[in-house]
Amino acid sequence: MIRVGFIVNGAKKQSERALNTIELAQKSPRLEVEVATTEYPRHAIELAKNWSKSKQVLIAVGGDGTCNEVLNGWHQTQPECCAIGVLPDGTGNDFQRMLNPFDPRVFVYNLEALNVKQVDYGLVEMNSGERVFLNIADLGFGAKVVQLLERQRNKGLRGKLSYSMAIVRAFLSYRKRKVQLLLNGESWEGKALLIAFCNGRDFGYGLTIHPEASLNSGDLGITIVGDVSLLTYASKLGDLKNGRHIRHKQLTYASASDIEFQDLHPTLHMEVDGELVTDQVKRLRVISNKLPLIY
Incomplete structure (x- = not known):
């Protein structure tokens, strides 16, 4: 089974689409699903760091800010066998506009098949560290x-x-x-x-x-x-x-x-x-x- 962790932005009520997508994933016999909801700012970074070594996919459920936090937690641990998924559920969802229109069934299918695409990301170097x-x-x-x-x-x-x-x-x-x-x-x-x-x-x-x-x-x-x-x-x-x-x-x-x-x-x-x-x-x-x- 593929180990999947959904990291949900707790500051916002989940949409019906997000809830349905998580439910579809939970019903899949090929997926072992765990869901965590953030409780404070930057909590998603901590959750991603904790799960990146034990999960095969970390899914950011929220907007661009939630995706950013999950990515930063993943980057800090540099896991060899962990992908990131994007379930758009924010206000703007600007990053999602680069991708295909979101379809819950297609998304869950891609999780089951581990359909991964290798993409770029950016690194900011600051006086106190990096992001x-x-x-x-x-x-x-x-x-x-x-x-x-x-x-x-x-x-x-x-x-x-x-x-x-x-x-x-x-x-x-x-x-x-x-x-x-x-x-x-x-x-x-x-x-x-x-x-x-x-x-x-x-x-x-x-x-x-x-x-x-x-x-x-x-x-x-x-x-x-x-x-x-x-x-x-x-x-x-x-x-x-x-x-x-x-x-x-x-x-x-x-x-x-x-x-x-x-x-x-x-x-x-x-x-x-x-x-x-x-x-x-x-x-x-x-x-x-x-x-x-x-x-």
Whole structure:
């Protein structure tokens, strides 16, 4: 039997689809299923670390943040025979947009057959250690939005309305900083609103920040957004939602497998799969073709 551990985001009520998927897995004669629900922030990291040596598949049941925590727990133990599964049950589910439309029966079949695809993931090196990500890491404006979202969440504001409010508030308060990067050894320097490092394509409830990002390219897609206004941003929302390339003098697309940061301003933070990172970031790189993924 295949040993499967479902790690469920306890901060959110499970959807009917998630409950049905877990029930299908529990009824399968080929699967030995255990379910754990998180009880506090970063609990999924602990659960993934504890289970990664005894389970053959760890399944993140939640949104991008839950997937990120499960991935970090898995990465910290580096198990040889443990895959990660994604059961999308968050608000945005941006990473899932890279994958096939979710079907509970297909998902359980893939678990039973251990249908694994090897994909890339990203590694962030900081002063105090490292953190990995599955979808997108964003320097600057995105981190400010996440910071505001956390404050609004503490006041009971959630969902797309809260996200829109955070975007507007961030534009009114965020101060663009000069950034110096080395992209595979080549220098880039300039003032930027945000710089997104993309393993996946979408963030922010379905906005395609890098249309050509790929899970198995060996590179991170990079989108540099320079000195743009709220009005310009709003005028490009349609293109972002439809996954189109944006042609604008303040926007640059690039790709690299190794990114070094030089002399970042201490107030310039990063968000990683929707989670705020306030420690000083030194380097990003791709861990190519090393993550066994089931979806």
